[in-house]
């Protein structure tokens with residue numbers, strides 16, 4: 001028999017370039033914030049209040065994207081805000097993913113009583129309206145980074161659990177799982193070595209989506225003033241402040257909004273891009 | 284031109300260079316059955332996929348024409364091509380389980396094409412699906428419509444795909460080993476059903492199979508494929524009486540018959556393999572590959 | 573090696589499940605009794621949907637019988653727990669009917685064949701993998717392909733390679749040659765015969781192809797809707813089929829002969 005295997009070069013697609021590029025930029029900005037931010041993000045100075053971005057008349061060098069009504073540099077605040085946004089995205093996204101995936105896999109693969117317990121729990125959980133739930137939680141836990149992360153995890157693990165459970169159930173009905181059983185593999189081993197690689201693409205897609213969602217949730221909570229203390233700059237906080245003065249200084253609202261939008265979009269596109277590039281089944 | 288499907292000098296290669304199909308030409312007229320036999324891995328399924336435009340990502344058509352109902356598909360824009368193929372051709376895939384969505388019940392998977400593409404009402408489509416399932420000899424069609432794929436036997440899944448392909452009464456059916464999981468009595472009924480549909484609708488059928496017994500019952504013409512190259516194209520009767528190519532003769536000789544239990548199981552002899560391999564290499568050299 | 577007595581199996585019929593309470597059960601296997609002796613080749617034939625694959629899965633205890641008993645090598649395995657079965661697993665293998673779904677789509681062929689060897693703690697695994705590929709007639713380079721990069725028949729042979737690489741005492745082969753061309757069929761059948769003859773492999777062979785069954789098997793059981801309608805030595809069955817169903821089956825076989833009367 002002739003052997004001819006395709007050597008398909010899989011280019012890093014545009015999608016992956018753009019989304020990955022933006023996120024890397026953001027991570028670098030967050031890491032190097034104290035050194036690259038042109039101004040102190042908290043320094044108030046009434047002489048520099050409401051400066052427009054650099055291309056408009058009346059702009060001042062050093063305030064590239066303008067300043068807000070208290071004279072704080074918008075660019076510097078966005079850069080520092082990235083720290084919080086990324087921490088929330090990474091920590092909350094990962095925790096949600098790990099908890100939801102573990103429960104979903106167990107429910108979907110083991111079926112029987114573990115499934116009944118987990119599914120019932122998910123159903124009850126999802127009966128709570130999520131935003132109310134979050135506000136309630138923060139009210140109880142108090143504001144602060146940890147409470148935001150806990151709130152996100154507590155609300156969103158069910159999304160993972162449900163999707164992964166369904167996926168694990170589908171995969172579990174495939175003969176390759178029966179085949180692992182015939183080979184004498186333990187159930188836990190089968191779950192981790194046979195099922196997990198096959199639900200991994202779904203997990204990655206959900207994870208990146210979740211990171212985007214975490215950024216939004218954090219912004220929303222800041223927006224309603226339930227996030228971190230108002231001292232450290234957050235994108236949501238900036239948007240909520242910018243909203244009040246949008247007629248006098250639109251840039252205070254628009255730049256954080258664009259950043260937020262690009263970040264959330266990049267997270268969701270990153271998932272797709274990674275799948276295109278690395279999933280062997282799509283070759 | 285009168286053939287419903289005509290493939291001319293089709294070349295499909297793996298991206299990265301190696302050829303999978305080498306100058307394949309064949310044609311299927313309305314109401315005719317063209318058989319496709321040959322070594323496993325010779326590229327039979329890829330011919331069907333090339334026609335339907337569903338080649339795996341790693342493969343691409345590099346040369347040749349595919350005429351479907353008088354139109355060269357290669358010259359059409361992708362959307363138009365998909366529309367044309369969707370409206371007139373259907374596939375009975377080789378791998379029933381992967382072709383069915385494991386998470387959905389059977390019913391909607393059969394009726395989807397009728398409802399979505401042909402605009403039938405749901406009730407009509409469902410009635411038609413039940414009727415078809417009964418025609419392909421599935422016991423208790425109503426239960427099967429509400430089952431999930433893994434709750435059915437291999438042969439039942441295969442028959443479901445046959446029913447799904449028939450549902451829309453396409454003008455061309457590409458059947459990729461459609462009866463491998465069927466016992467001979469059911470197989471006989473299915474083949475009769477196909478013949479029946481052909482006389483009623485003039486369906487053209489490209490029939491991939493390994494079973495020369497089946498070929499001798501349903502095909503009008505056939506091509507023998509080896510390593511992506513057509514080594515012999517023949518009228519069915521002529522093929523069984525006097526196969527021209529030694530590979531065809533060897534295939535016929537290797538076919539086991541339950542009537543004669545003593546004959547040994549002989550794979551195609553090495554000398555014949557060497558000869559076709561040489562032909563394929565020659566072909567590649569001439570084509571500058 | 574196997575003793576199967578009055579084997580019964582039923583599935584809950586989820587499509588008829590009432591809102592409350594248990595679903596009614598459909599009987600798939602209705603009291604099967606037969607033996608498979610060591611070194612024998614048992615052919616299992618029967619209509620599509622008659623319960624052949626289900627019988628196979630039950631014999632390997634992927635399913636638990638609802639009645640009757642199965643004895644493997646003198647040990648009653650009818651209701652054995654998975655933990656107790658696991659040590660015996662190396663001795664019984666199954667080749668599944670649907671080649672694509674029995675291969676993990678995100679593993680390369682080499683890994684798929686090596687998997688069971690690794691679980692059973694074999695050594696010299698790479699050599700065993702190439703040997704298995706050679707035996708089923710696949711190029712060695714296929715070891716680093718993914719299942720979706722293979723043709724239907726090539727996938728089927730990967731499944732065969734995985735089972736024989738373990739050198740089990742018993743293999744249940746579910747419709748394993750239907751997707752192969754006649755030449756590869758001959759190759760695989762010769763290989764199986766050799767394993768039976770030289771290594772004392774015991775084989776249960778599910779197939780629709782009577783000519784293959786006749787070549788390979790010593791004994792045949794014919795299933796019809798979950799019951800055994802005929803059980804005989806191969807030669808006897810072909811010489812004088814007893815059951816009505818067997819006769820219909822034999823009559824419907826298409827021979828590679830355009831002049832056969834087959835209507």
Ligand SMILES: Nc1ncnc2c1ncn2[C@@H]1O[C@H](COP(=O)(O)OP(=O)(O)OP(=O)(O)O)[C@@H](O)[C@H]1O
Nearest residue numbers: 006323324325326327328329341721722723724725
């Ligand atoms: N994605 C891929 N990458 C590399 N090779 C591939 C890929 N897909 C298919 N092939 C190769 O293309 C060849 C033709 O495959 P095809 O499925 O058409 O065979 P076939 O004639 O249908 O065989 P069978 O009777 O076994 O189904 C095979 O040798 C296969 O290994």
Ligand SMILES: Nc1ncnc2c1ncn2[C@@H]1O[C@H](COP(=O)(O)OP(=O)(O)OP(=O)(O)O)[C@@H](O)[C@H]1O
Nearest residue numbers: 434435436437438439583620621622623624625626
């Ligand atoms: N998990 C399940 N739940 C419900 N019914 C099932 C399940 N698995 C199999 N069945 C039913 O059991 C019957 C026998 O199936 P089985 O797969 O054993 O048939 P088979 O003899 O192997 O047929 P084939 O030759 O078509 O593969 C079928 O009617 C099928 O619908």
Ligand SMILES: [Mg+2]
Nearest residue numbers: 328377723724
């Ligand atoms: Mg094929």
Ligand SMILES: [Mg+2]
Nearest residue numbers: 436437625669
């Ligand atoms: Mg079966």
